[in-house]
Amino acid sequence: MADSRHSLLQQFAASDWSGFLKGVEKEGLRVDANGFIAQTPHPEALGSALTHGRITTDYSEALLELITPVFNSTGAMLESLRDTHRYVQQNLGDEVFWAASMPCEIDGDQSIPIAEYGRSNVGQLKHVYRQGLAVRYGRVMQSIAGAHYNLSLPDSFWQKWQEVTGNSDSLQDFKSDQYFWLIRNFRRRSWLLMLLFGASPALDSSFVANMKHDLSRFDDRTWHGQYATSLRMGDLGYHNNAQASLNICFNELATYTRTLDRAIHTNWPAYEAIGTQRDGEFIQINTSVLQIENEYYSAVRPKRTTERGEKPIQALDARGVEYIEVRCLDLDPFSPVGVNQAQVDFLDLFLLDCLLTDSPRIGDEECERLDDNYKDVVAS
Template sequence: MAASRQALFSQLTASDWDGFLKGAEKEGLRVDRNGYIAQTPHPVALGSALTHPRITTDYSESLMELITPVCRSTEEMLASLRDIHWFVHQHLGDEVLWSASMPCELDGDPSIPIAEYGNSHIGQLKHVYRQGLAVRYGRMMQSIAGAHYNLSLPDSFWQKWQQQLDNNQSLKDFKSDQYFWLIRNFRRHSWLLMLLFGASPALDASFVRGMKHQLAPLGKDSWFGRQATSLRMGDLGYHNNAQSSLNICFNELKTYTETLDRAIHTDWPEYQKIGTRRGDQFIQLNTSILQIENEYYSAVRPKRTTERGEKPIQALDDRGVEYIEVRCLDLDPFSPLGLNAPQVDFLDLFLLGCLLRDSPRIGDEECERLDDNYKDVINEGRNPELRLTRCDQTTPVMDAAREALDGLGELAEQLDHWQGGTRYREALAVQRDKVEDPALLPSARVVAAMEETGRGHRDWTLALSREHQKALQDAVPDERVRADFERMTRESLEEQRAMEEADKASFAQFLENYLAS
C-alpha cells in the first residue's frame, strides 16, 4: 500500500523545509469624521493608485488596498503591513480607515465614487471595468472590504516534494497540479475558515435600505444575522446571478482557464441590453458573462504575477500557478491591521494540510454539497444545531470543526519541531478555544461588543477605527520607512505620467486589441 502524503511529508527533514512565502492585500474604506464614506480623491501624498506597489484602490476611490511584498515570515509580513498603515494614516487628515468589512453609512450608489486611474490606456481600462461592475451589479456590494492572503511554497520545497512523490513532470506542471490539489481540498474545508474568522455578522441599515432581508435589528440603525458569521460572503455581499451559470472547474489548470476564457467570450443577454457605451462614454468592457477574469468571485484563486497588459489567463497558461490567493477573509475589526498573527499562522497550517490530504477530483454532486456547507456556515455558523453534510452523513458543525482541527495537530508539531518554538501549536490552540467556547468566535465578539456598548454598526466601528488609527499614528517606525514610502510616491506619480505620455492611439483601439488578444 502506497504511503500517504502526510507520511511522505513526515519523512522530510528540517533541512528540506524552507518555510512559506506569504503576503497580504488588505482593503479598507476611507470615511469622514462622521462615519460616512469619503468623497475626497485618493490622497496625492500616497502616490498613484495605478502604479504604487504598496498603496492602491480597489473598486471605489474611497476603498484603499494595501499590499505587502512577498515575505518569509508572519512577523515580516505583519511588520510590512503595519508600516504601510502607518504611512497611510499620516496622510488621511480628518479621515479614518474603516476597520470592518461591511461598509460605513452610505447613501445609495451615487455616494460610492468609482476609482480613477488617470488617462493612460491601462488606467482607463481599470476605470471602465469598474463602471461595468456598477451597471451590472450596482455599487453597494463593491464597497465591502476584506483581506486576501497569498501563499506559496519555494521551489526548493517543490523539488523535494516531487522526489518524494516520484513524479517526473516538468516543475511548472507539477507545481500547478499540486496547487490545484490544494485548492480542491480548500473547497472541501473552507467552511472552517468562515466559522473561525467570519467577522461581519452586522451591518449599517443604509446598506439594505429598500431591500428585502431576514436580518434582525441590533442597536441604532443596524441589522444583524442572529447566527451568521459573514454577511460579506453571503447573499447580501459578493454574489452574481450570471456567474452562477459558469460552473468554473477547479480540478486542474487547463479546465480552469478554459472555463474562465469561455465566460469572457460568452455574451450574457442582460449585459447585451446595457451595451458597452452610453454616448461616447464606455460603461463596460464587453457584454460577456465576465468582462475580465478578475470579475469572477471565488473564495480562492490560483494566481500568477502578470506583466503589464498581460491577462491572468495568459500568465497562468504560459507559466503555471505561482501562488494561492485566499479571498474569503473578513477584516478582523479588533486588529489595527485587519489580520492577526495566530490567524496567519493557522492559515499556513490549514493550507499545507490541504496539500497533504487525499484530494480526489470534485464531481458535480460533491460541488453542490460543498457550496451548501459553505453557505450554511456563513448564514448559520453559530447555530449549535447546524449540521454539515459529508458524503451521506450529517455532522454537527462544532464536531466537524474539532475533527478538522485535530487532523492538523500532527502537522503543527512537525512544523514546530523543524522551525523551533510552538507557534503552530499555539495558533491551533487559539482556534480550538473558539470551537470549545463559541463566544470567542469573531462574529460572536462583534455582536457582543455592539450589544455591550449599545452602539450601532456605524458608531461602534467608527470608535474602534479611531482607536486603531491613533495606535498606528503614534507608532515610530525606522526613518528609512518614511523615506522609502516618499520615494515610492514620487516614482509612482512619475511612472503614471510617463504611461500617459506614451499612449498615442485611441483608447477604443487599445480596448479592441486587448479584448482580442
C-alpha cells in the same frame, strides 16, 4: 493516500526548504469625521493608485488597498503591513481607515465614487472595468472590504516533494497539479475558515436601504444575521446570478482556464441589453458573463504574476500556478491592521494540510454540496 503524503513530508526536514512565502492585500474604506464614506479623491500623499507598489485603490476611490511584498515569515509580513497602515493613517487628515468589512454609512450607489486612475490607456481600462461592475451589480456591493492572503511554497520544497512522491512531470506541471490538489481540498474545507474567522455578522442599516433581506433589527442603525458569520460572503455581499451559472471547474489547471475563458467570451443577455457605451462613454468592457478574469468572485484563486500586456489566463497557461490567493477573509475588527499572527499561522497549516490530504476530483454532486455547506455557515 493521505497518510502516505503526510509520511512523505516527514522524509525531509524543515531545514531543506525555506518555509512558506506569503503576502497580504488588505482593503479598507476611508471614512470622514461623521462616519460617512469619504467623498474626497485618493490623497496625494499616498502616491498614484495606478503605479504605487504598496498603496492603491480597489473598486472605489474611497476603498484603499494595502499590499505587502512577499515574505518568508509572518512577523515580517505583518510588520510591513503595520508600517504601511501607519503611514496611510498619518496622511488621511480628518478621515480614518474603517476597521470592518461591511461599510460605514453610505447613501446608495451615488455616494460610492468609482476609482480614478488617470488618462492612460491602462488607467482608463481599469476605470471602465469598475464602471462595468457598477452597471452589472451596483456600487453598494463594491463598498465591502476584506483581506486576501497569498501563499506559495518555494522551489526547494517542490523539487524535494516531487522527488519523494516519485513524480516525473516537469516541475511547472507538477507544481500546478499540486496547487490544484490543495485548492480542491480548500473548497471542501473553506466553511471552517468562515466559522473561525467570519467577522461580518452585522451591517449599517444604510447598506440595505430599499433592499429586500431577511436580517433582524439589532438597533436603530444596525441589522444583523442572528447566526451569520460573514454577510460579506453571503447573498448580500459578493454574489450574483450570472456568476452562479458559470460552473468554473477547479479540478485542474486546463479545465479552470478553459471554463474561465469561456465565461469571458460568452454574452449574457442582461449585459447585452445594457450595452458597452452610454452618452458616448464606455460603461463596461464587454457584454460577456465576465468582463475580465478578476471579475469572478471565488473564495480561492490560483495565481501567476502577469507580464506586460498579458492576461491572467494566458500567464497561467504559459507558466503554471505560482501561488494561491485566499479571498474569503473578513477584516478582523480587533486587529489594528485587519489580520493577526495566529490567524495567518493557522492558514499556513490549514493550506499545508490541504496539500497533504488525499484530494480526489470534485464531481458535480459534491460541488453542489460544498457550495451549500459554505452558504450554510456564512448565513446561519
